[in-house]
Amino acid sequence: MRTHSILVVDDELLIRDLLYDFFRGQGWEIAVAENGEKALEILRSRQIDLVLSDIKMPQMDGLALTTEMRESYPDIPVVLMTGYPSIDSAVTALRCQVVDYITKPFNIHKLYKVIESKVKEKEG
Numbered sequence: 001m002r003t004h005s006i007l008v009v010d011d012e013l014l015i016r017d018l019l020y021d022f023f024r025g026q027g028w029e030i031a032v033a034e035n036g037e038k039a040l041e042i043l044r045s046r047q048i049d050l051v052l053s054d055i056k057m058p059q060m061d062g063l064a065l066t067t068e069m070r071e072s073y074p075d076i077p078v079v080l081m082t083g084y085p086s087i088d089s090a091v092t093a094l095r096c097q098v099v100d101y102i103t104k105p106f107n108i109h110k111l112y113k114v115i116e117s118k119v120k121e122k123e124g
Contacts, residue, residue, distance in 0.1 A: 004119050005046070007027040009039040009053035009065065010081075011095075013095065015104075019052065024107055025073055036060025036068070045072055049119050055082040063089065066096040077118045 006028055008019045015030045033039040035057045053062040064105045066078045080093050083104040093101045099118045102111060
């Protein structure tokens with residue numbers, strides 16, 4: 001059985017570290033990026049099963065990242081998270097074909113279940 005891989009994109013170091021430690025502890029391969037530009041660099045260099053991205057970030061935000069990803073990586077599921085939920089961002093996220101929209105603060109175990117189910121759906 002292949003190890004699953006996730007790319008966590010968030011400008012907050014604390015969130016990146018928390019998610020890195022948690023997913024690593026679950027046996028996942030994990031990559032982290034502090035913004036959308038770095039995330040695209042990682043996507044070009046390795047196989048990723050799912051992207052978990054914050055929406056509000058400097059340079060390239062999560063919505064712009066998702067839009068870019070749809071061009072080159074249409075099959076990689078994206079879960080967006082935000083500490084500033086709004087109807088506008090939720091609607092935009094749906095238009096970008098994200099698989100889920102999570103609000104911060106989140107329950108890490110519920111987040112894990114969502115991500116695990118989305119990766120299994122992708123596998124078929």
